Amino acid sequence: MDRMNTVNVELGERAYPIHIGTDLIGQTALFAPHIAGSSVTIVTNSTVDPLYGDKLRAALAPLGKQVSTVVLPDGEAYKNLETLNLIFDALLGGRADRKTTLIALGGGVIGDMTGFAAACYMRGVPFIQVPTTLLSQVDSSVGGKTGINHPLGKNMIGAFYQPQAVIADIGALRTLPPRELAAGIAEVIKTGAIADAGFFRWIETNIEALNRCEPEALAEAVKRSCEIKASVVAQDEREGGLRAILNFGHTFGHAIEAGLGYGEWLHGEAVGCGMVMAADLSVRLGYLDEAARKRLVDVIVAAHLPTRAPALGDSRYVELMRVDKKAEAGAIKFILLKRFGETLITQAPDAEVHATLAAAV
Secondary structure (H helix, E strand, C coil): CCCCEEEEECCHHHCEEEEEECCCCCCHHHHHHHCCCCEEEEEEECCCHHHHHHHHHHHHHHHCCEEEEEEECCCHHHCCHHHHHHHHHHHHHCCCCCCCEEEEEECHHHHHHHHHHHHHHHHCCCEEEEECCHHHHHHHCCCCEEEEEECCEEEEEEEECCCCEEEEEHHHHHHCCHHHHHHHHHHHHHHHHHHCHHHHHHHHHHHHHHHCCCHHHHHHHHHHHHHHHHHHHHHCCCCCCHHHHHHCCHHHHHHHHHHHCCCCCCHHHHHHHHHHHHHHHHHHCCCCCHHHHHHHHHHHHHCCCCCCCCCCCHHHHHHHHHCCCCCECCECCEEEEEECCEEEEECCCHHHHHHHHHHHC
C-alpha cells in the first residue's frame, strides 16, 4: 500500500492536513511546509525513539534546521505535570523561540503532552503530530485536544490547540504490541458505532484483518475514522455539543483508568469495556435493542478487548464519573446509543446506572 491519502480538518485559518500512508516518517517533503522557524524539538519516548527517531531526524536534516530531541519515559503513568516540565526544561534550556516547531513522535500520551506544551510555551508555538500507535492515528492526534492527567481526573488539565499537520505512518503500526493494537481498534469500533452504520459493518467484516495488522485494512480504518472525526471537529471544535459524542464509552472508561491507576489498563481497553457498559445502559433505558448491543459486544470481544469491568465499587465509579468534563453541577452525562450511527447525551436514573455497574463486574 504505497498510495497516500489526505484528509483535511476544515477549521478556516487553522485548517490542516492529515496524511495517511506507509513510510511517511522519512519523507522530508511532508514536513517542510509546516516548519517556518530555524529550530525543531522532537518530543518522543524511550520506546519510540530507538524505532523511529533516527528516521525522523534524517528526514529533517535536509531542511537545515537545528534539531533537538526530548526523550520522555513511556506510559500513561507519566502523563502528568512533572513530565510536562521536562519538555519546558528542554525548551528553555535550548533557548527555543516562538518559531520553534515541536514534533510529537509517539502515541497518544506523547501527542497530548507535546500539544499542551506547544499551547503553553511562549503562549503558543507550532507543532506537528506524528502518531505511531493506531489509537493516536485514529483519534487522539486529530482535533486539537491536548493535556495531562491529574490524580483526581483524566485529561482535566489541558487546552484546545490544533497542530500544523498530522502525519500518520501506517508502517509504524507493524511494531505495535498486540495490546496496543487492540486498544486502537477500540477507538475505530467507537467511531463506527456512533457515526456510520456502514463503517461499523465494515469493521465487523474486517476485524480479523485489523487484528492481523494488514496494511490495507488499517489504512482504510484510519482514513474513515479520521474523516468522521475531522467532520465532527469542524462542526464543534471545542465540544460545545456534537463533539461530545466522540466520548462514547469514555465516561465509564475514564473511571476505570483513574480508579485502577493510570497505565494499569490502556486507554483503548478501558474504552472497549466502557462501550459495553454504555450499550448495557442504553438497552436498560430503552434506547437500544438487544441485537445491536450483542453485535457491539461481539466485535469488542473479537478485537481481544476486555468486556468485564474491574470491581471498584459502585460509589467509587459514581465519584469518578462525576469528575468528568461532560458533568454539569455534579450530574453525570452519558453518551448512549440509539442505533449504529445515532447517539444521544443524557442523564440516567441512579438505579439503572447501578444495575449496569452490577452487570459489568
